[in-house]
Amino acid sequence: MHQHFHLLHTWRWFGPDDPISLTEIRQIGVIDLVSALHHIPCGEVWTVEEIARRKNTIEKVNLRWTVVESVNIHESIKTASPEREVYIEKYQQTLRNLARCHIHTVCYNFMPVLDWTRTHLSYLMPDGSYALRYDPVALAAFELYMLKREAAETIYTKEEKERAHGYLQSLSATEKNRLQQTILAGLPGTDEVFSPEEFRKYLEIYQDIDAAALRENLIYFLQQVIPVAEEVGIRMCIHPDDPPFSVLGLPRVVSTEQDLDYILKAVPSMHNGLTFCTGSLGAHADNDLPGIIRRLGDRIHFLHLRNVQREKDGSFYEADHLEGSVDMYGVMKAALEEQYKRVQQQRPDVAIPMRPDHGHQMTFDADRNYYPGYSAIGRLKGLAELRGLEMGIRKSLFE
Ligand code: DNO
Numbered sequence: 001m002h003q004h005f006h007l008l009h010t011w012r013w014f015g016p017d018d019p020i021s022l023t024e025i026r027q028i029g030v031i032d033l034v035s036a037l038h039h040i041p042c043g044e045v046w047t048v049e050e051i052a053r054r055k056n057t058i059e060k061v062n063l064r065w066t067v068v069e070s071v072n073i074h075e076s077i078k079t080a081s082p083e084r085e086v087y088i089e090k091y092q093q094t095l096r097n098l099a100r101c102h103i104h105t106v107c108y109n110f111m112p113v114l115d116w117t118r119t120h121l122s123y124l125m126p127d128g129s130y131a132l133r134y135d136p137v138a139l140a141a142f143e144l145y146m147l148k149r150e151a152a153e154t155i156y157t158k159e160e161k162e163r164a165h166g167y168l169q170s171l172s173a174t175e176k177n178r179l180q181q182t183i184l185a186g187l188p189g190t191d192e193v194f195s196p197e198e199f200r201k202y203l204e205i206y207q208d209i210d211a212a213a214l215r216e217n218l219i220y221f222l223q224q225v226i227p228v229a230e231e232v233g234i235r236m237c238i239h240p241d242d243p244p245f246s247v248l249g250l251p252r253v254v255s256t257e258q259d260l261d262y263i264l265k266a267v268p269s270m271h272n273g274l275t276f277c278t279g280s281l282g283a284h285a286d287n288d289l290p291g292i293i294r295r296l297g298d299r300i301h302f303l304h305l306r307n308v309q310r311e312k313d314g315s316f317y318e319a320d321h322l323e324g325s326v327d328m329y330g331v332m333k334a335a336l337e338e339q340y341k342r343v344q345q346q347r348p349d350v351a352i353p354m355r356p357d358h359g360h361q362m363t364f365d366a367d368r369n370y371y372p373g374y375s376a377i378g379r380l381k382g383l384a385e386l387r388g389l390e391m392g393i394r395k396s397l398f399e
């Protein structure tokens with residue numbers, strides 16, 4: 001077997017406001033970038049002019065804009081409010097405009113209101129670096145005693161409430177404030193944080209939307225958008241929920257293999273695909289990650305590789321890329337086997353885009369103000385390790 005294939009190594013760049021410059025990225029050994037027009041309000045059309053402007057900035061230093069992460073979905077689509085038709089049309093137009101600019105892979109998620117959720121952004125690791133963490137006790141303390149979400153009263157046991165209350169009492173005013181800011185932070189790439197009042201209004205809207213309704217709204221969206229993606233040659237890839245379970249009473253429908261399978265079957269098109277995020281899916285102990293790649297791999301258009309360490313108390317933190325609860329060797333091997341299949345099937349998309357997702361904040365990272373998880377040295381360490389793992393497996397299995 002002499003096959004030469006490799007994953008397409010990419011790097012997420014948040015645009016001109018990203019503290020890492022394009023000339024620095026060139027030295028990382030990656031030429032394909034993942035980017036988005038974060039300055040355009042969620043739901044509005046990305047015009048050809050705006051897309052081309054970002055593209056030119058990237059191409060001027062001989063890099064490429066290969067993947068869009070993300071074209072975010074307007075809340076009206078998630079809640080099926082009457083304006084959704086307008087926003088679906090705008091979404092379709094954005095896809096057409098991206099294709100005109102030769103960008104063909106688009107990541108998005110379908111998490112209500114908040115994107116990803118963590119309780120701690122600077123969790124001290126034994127080696128002195130910092131990681132992101134999710135602690136259900138801290139989350140409970142916030143929703144019970146700070147947000148005062150009434151329905152939350154019924155979901156926790158007496159012991160859980162006591163633990164959460166004890167936790168709250170251990171926090172200083174500054175720490176409480178930081179917890180609130182961390183949980184209510186909006187989309188990555190923005191500095192927006194919801195106020196508890198704003199957030200409560202959103203929660204009210206979702207009172208009548210359970211998981212089944214949200215799923216229906218997702219499928220409705222896909223039914224309108226995937227035909228356009230097919231027509232213009234865009235691979236849509238949905239990002240799993242992070243974390244992969246309901247948080248603050250909001251429904252989540254992209255958390256398990258069953259969820260993914262349902263979405264893929266409901267709109268059976270190669271253009272309706274997945275972003276396989278090992279960190280998100282890996283926070284759920286039941287998700288068999290290499291198995292999901294073996295079973296659903298032909299629809300994976302984008303890989304986010306990072307690790308999480310799940311702990312007995314239900315918390316998790318982001319571990320080094322090759323350590324933690326995710327079997328990264330098994331994931332990489334399954335991804336390369338998927339590539340091998342694609343070679344044999346003569347598919348044009350053998351080089352699946354992959355990016356090291358998140359990294360610890362370590363050494364010189366403290367000198368710059370990165371978006372949480374998007375440090376330079378920490379991510380570069382992850383990428384370097386993943387590249388080595390990939391090469392070792394590829395050479396031993398396929399060359
Ligand atoms: C966090 C990211 C997510 C992801 C979006 C995809 O670092 O993995 O924010 O970009 O959810 O739409």
